[in-house]
């Protein structure tokens with residue numbers, strides 16, 4: 001599962017203003033939020049499951065890593081577990097925010113249940129770390145996690161790339177008792193219409209990057225932002241990607257991350273508290 005939310009966010013943009021921060025539940029709290037500090041890949045490889053997978057970054061990377069002889073990519077993008085990486089977080093004392101399986105999907109259908117148990121055992125043994133788990137396999141995540149206690153240091157998210165495949169994932173996610181439930185609305189491929197955001201803490205929205213990127217329309221983004229505002233959900237606009245706010249194709253750097261002239265990087269109170277500077 002490529003982390004589309006991997007950008008490290010160390011501080012709010014200087015363009016933050018009253019209107020932006022007024023929606024934050026604890027906007028005066030001092031904090032140092034690091035979205036993702038490290039990736040932890042106890043598995044590698046994946047299989048495409050929805051339209052958001054079409055230009056999968058992890059697949060492209062896997063080809064390169066195979067050519068370099070990196071463990072886990074001997075068969076290219078074919079899913080496999082990588083036990084030699086399983087205990088990496090156990091060796092790190094410094095509290096760290098880990099994105100789990102940036103090159104795979106933790107709840108891939110070929111992931112052995114026993115290996116999932118081992119992953120969660122490591123998570124439980126390292127309460128000093130925070131683990132972000134994002135999946136497109138919401139059904140399997142639900143089946144597995146609804147039968148066990150979810151550690152406090154786990155944030156769970158699902159990708160919402162379109163209506164048909166993405167929206168039903170939210171219904172699975174909201175029924176899991178994790179400390180943070182987030183949506184990765186990336187790449188946003190169509191207008192999502194009405195979204196049931198009940199129980200969700202954070203929605204991260206972004207467009208696709210790369211020369212084959214599909215366009216994201218501004219109205220689609222504004223629709224999500226408006227629903228987040230109405231429902232009191234944190235809204236984080238990550239980037240336009242290859243297609244800009246004006247509908248023109250150019251580099252993602254030039255297209256930037258402003259929406260109507262502002263940077264939107266809100267966090268739910270629970271995350272702000274976690275990263276509060278004491």
Ligand code: SF4
Pocket residue numbers: 001002046047048049050052053056057058059103104105136
């Ligand atoms: S689920 Fe994620 S890692 Fe797997 S193919 Fe789709 S985009 Fe790639």
